[in-house]
Amino acid sequence: MTEILTRPSAPQPRASVMQIHAYTPGESEVSGANRIIKLSANEGAFGPPPSAQAAYLKVAAEMHRYPDGASIALRRAIGARFGLDPERIVCGTGSDELIQHLCHIYAGPVDGIQADILMSAHGFSMYEISGTYAGAHVIKVPEQNLTADVDALIAAVTPNTRIVFLANPNNPTGSLLPQAEVERLRAGLPADVLLVLDAAYAEYVDDPEYDPGVKLVDAGENTVMLRTFSKVFGMGGMRVGWGYAPPAIIDAINRVRGVFNVNIAAQAAAIAALAEPGWVEASVAHNTKWRTWLMAALEQVGIKCWPSVGNFFLADFGSKAQADAANAHLKSRGIIIRAMGGYGLAQTLRITVGSEEDCRAVAAALADFMAGNPSHG
Numbered sequence: 001m002t003e004i005l006t007r008p009s010a011p012q013p014r015a016s017v018m019q020i021h022a023y024t025p026g027e028s029e030v031s032g033a034n035r036i037i038k039l040s041a042n043e044g045a046f047g048p049p050p051s052a053q054a055a056y057l058k059v060a061a062e063m064h065r066y067p068d069g070a071s072i073a074l075r076r077a078i079g080a081r082f083g084l085d086p087e088r089i090v091c092g093t094g095s096d097e098l099i100q101h102l103c104h105i106y107a108g109p110v111d112g113i114q115a116d117i118l119m120s121a122h123g124f125s126m127y128e129i130s131g132t133y134a135g136a137h138v139i140k141v142p143e144q145n146l147t148a149d150v151d152a153l154i155a156a157v158t159p160n161t162r163i164v165f166l167a168n169p170n171n172p173t174g175s176l177l178p179q180a181e182v183e184r185l186r187a188g189l190p191a192d193v194l195l196v197l198d199a200a201y202a203e204y205v206d207d208p209e210y211d212p213g214v215k216l217v218d219a220g221e222n223t224v225m226l227r228t229f230s231k232v233f234g235m236g237g238m239r240v241g242w243g244y245a246p247p248a249i250i251d252a253i254n255r256v257r258g259v260f261n262v263n264i265a266a267q268a269a270a271i272a273a274l275a276e277p278g279w280v281e282a283s284v285a286h287n288t289k290w291r292t293w294l295m296a297a298l299e300q301v302g303i304k305c306w307p308s309v310g311n312f313f314l315a316d317f318g319s320k321a322q323a324d325a326a327n328a329h330l331k332s333r334g335i336i337i338r339a340m341g342g343y344g345l346a347q348t349l350r351i352t353v354g355s356e357e358d359c360r361a362v363a364a365a366l367a368d369f370m371a372g373n374p375s376h377g
C-alpha cells in the first residue's frame with residue numbers, strides 16, 4: 001500500500017491556516033507596575049453597567065441550564081432598543097463569531113475557485129484572519145488619509161469578489177466614511193457582493209448624517225450590519241455581538257452558528273445593559289469630552305493625533321523608533337496602549353479613551369516623554 005507509506009507522519013493543517021498571524025489582543029500586564037491603566041482594547045471607560053453585573057450574578061444559580069439557543073429575549077430587547085425587527089437579528093459570541101461565519105458562508109471556495117474578500121488597508125484585522133481561514137484571498141485596498149477609499153474599493157472588485165468589509169467607524173484608525181460615500185460604495189458593488197458594515201463603535205458617532213447600516217440593510221438583500229456589546233456597553237468579557245441582516249442571510253447564519261453561542265450570563269447581562277438608564281448617553285458624553293481633551297493635550301506637546309470618532313485614536317510619533325520609545329515610557333508608568341506594527345502603522349500608538357484619571361495620566365506621561373524626562377515607575 002504505497003498510499004499509506006507516502007502519508008505524512010502527523011495531521012497537516014491547510015497551508016493557508018499556517019499563513020495566518022494570530023490576532024494580537026491588547027496587552028493587560030506590565031511587569032513591575034503596581035497600578036495598571038489598560039487602554040489597549042477600546043473597552044468602555046466606565047466598566048460594565050451595574051444592572052448587567054447584577055443580572056450576571058443572578059443567573060449563577062441557573063448555570064446548569066442551557067441558554068436559549070435562539071437568544072429570543074435578547075433579540076427582542078435589541079429590537080425594541082434600536083427599532084428593528086428581532087427576526088432580522090442574529091446574536092453571536094461577539095461580533096467576531098459573525099464575521100467568521102459570514103466569511104465561510106459567502107466566501108469559502110466554490111468548485112475549487114477561491115473567492116476574493118476586500119477590506120481597506122487598515123481595516124479591522126479579524127477580517128483578514130477569518131477570510132483567510134475560510135479559504136478566501138483577502139485583498140487590502142489602499143486608503144486615502146487612513147480612510148477607506150470608495151473608488152479604490154470599487155475598482156478592486158473582480159468576478160471572484162464575494163464580500164467587502166467596512167468598519168465604520170474604523171478600528172484602529174478612528175476614521176469615519178461619510179454616509180453618502182457608504183451609499184456610493186453599495187451602489188458601485190455588484191448586487192451579489194455582500195457588504196458588511198461593522199459598526200462596533202456606532203454609539204460614539206455624533207454626526208447626524210451617520211447611519212450604522214440599518215438603511216442599507218433595509219434597502220436590499222446584500223448588506224449586513226454588525227454591532228457589539230463589547231465597546232460602549234462595557235461587556236467585552238461577556239462576548240456578545242449581533243448582526244442585522246436580510247432574512248436569507250439570517251437564515252444562513254442560523255444554520256451554522258454555535259447552537260448555544262451566547263451563554264446565559266451573557267444574554268442576561270446584555271438585556272440588563274440595554275435597560276441601564278442613561279448609560280450610553282453618559283459614556284458618549286464622557287468620551288467626546290475626554291477624547292478631545294487628551295488629543296489637544298498631546299498636540300500641545302507636539303504629538304500629531306489622527307482625527308477619530310471612536311473611543312480611541314492614533315497618536316502619531318513620526319517614526320517606529322519614536323513610537324516604540326513612547327510605548328516603553330508609558331509602560332514604565334503602568335500604562336498599556338496598543339502598538340500598531342501589526343497594522344503597518346508602527347509610527348503610531350492607538351490609545352483608548354479611559355477615565356478622566358487615565359487620560360490625565362497619559363497626558364502627563366507623554367508630556368514628560370516629549371520633554372525628554374526619564375521614565376519613572
Ligand SMILES: *Cc1c(COP(=O)(O)O)cnc(C)c1O
Pocket residue numbers: 093094095096097124167170171198200227228229230231236239240241
Ligand atoms: C472590537 C471590534 C469588534 C469585535 O467585537 P466583539 O463583539 O467583541 O467580537 C468588531 N469590529 C471592530 C471594528 C471592533 O473594533
